Amino acid sequence: MLKTYLMENYGYGEPIFLNDLSIEGLSENAVRQSVKRLVASGFLERYDNGIYYIPKHGGLLGKSYLDPSMVIIRKYVENQSDKYGYITGLSFANQLGLTTQMPAVIEIVTNRESTNGRMLMVGNQKVRVKKSSISVSEDNAELLQLLDAIGQAERYTELTIEETIDILITYIRKKKFTKGQLSDVSSALTGATAKKMIEWGMIYEFAS
Structure with missing residues (x-):
């Protein structure tokens, strides 16, 4: 059974x-x-x-092994039917192309954590998990991830501020974020991040 x-x-x-x-x-x-x-x-x-x-038997190593990154994703970010977290910090800055640095610690914001931040090990990978200020879902995870990236941009970017802004605006356009989506997550928006979005012209890139 x-x-x-x-x-x-x-x-x-x-x-x-x-x-x-x-x-x-x-x-x-x-x-x-x-x-x-x-x-x-x-x-x-x-x-x-x-x-x-469940391992697959055969192949070069005799059987398959579980990928630690998959364990991290399934435990804290998403499964086949639900989204409950997102990767943030240096990992996402690298994904955006703001930096070539690879993180020693993967940072995750997730509904499946009740603290403001703690370190743990998954396999040989260090992971820092923290609770989200609002519930993460399929509808808002990418936007919350972007807001974090805007707030952390100067900390991680290796580019000029103009290049950094261009990359972030391109990402907003690619994802077609709307003003309605932004309004829905406004309680998670810090004053410093909101100020940057206005000064960097990003607030005008959200579709009506």
């Missing part, structure tokens, strides 16, 4: 968080015992405490 459920809902190479497993007809203890049996049989591999995956 559990084996079929895991194949249908996760498949190969997807992180399976024990605390998230809720299966009709099986108690929490029964699920845990079933997971132990599936690990013993080789169907499941244990990645870390409470984290498992």
Whole structure:
């Protein structure tokens, strides 16, 4: 029963968080015992405490291994059906092209954290997670991510201020953010970021 459920809902190479497993007809203890049996049989591999995956057998290494970045994304950013966080800081600045620096620590804002910031390890990767000032969703995650980037722009950019502004404005146009979307997240907008958006001409790039 559990084996079929895991194949249908996760498949190969997807992180399976024990605390998230809720299966009709099986108690929490029964699920845990079933997971132990599936690990013993080789169907499941244990990645870390409470984290498992279904490995594919064969290939150069004999079997597939779980990508730590996938664990981070699934735990704090999104799964197949829901968005609950976003990557921020140096990682996103690099993604935008503001810097060539690669972060030693991945910073994430997520609904799945209750503190204002704490450091943890996922595999060998350092991750800093912090709670969001408003609930993150599919509808607002990219805009919240951008607002963070605007607020942090001078800290991370390796470009001139003019080049930095051009990149950020290009991103706003590409994503076609609207004034309505901005209004919906206004409670997350700091005074300093709002001031930059006006001074840098970005406020006028949001569609009506």
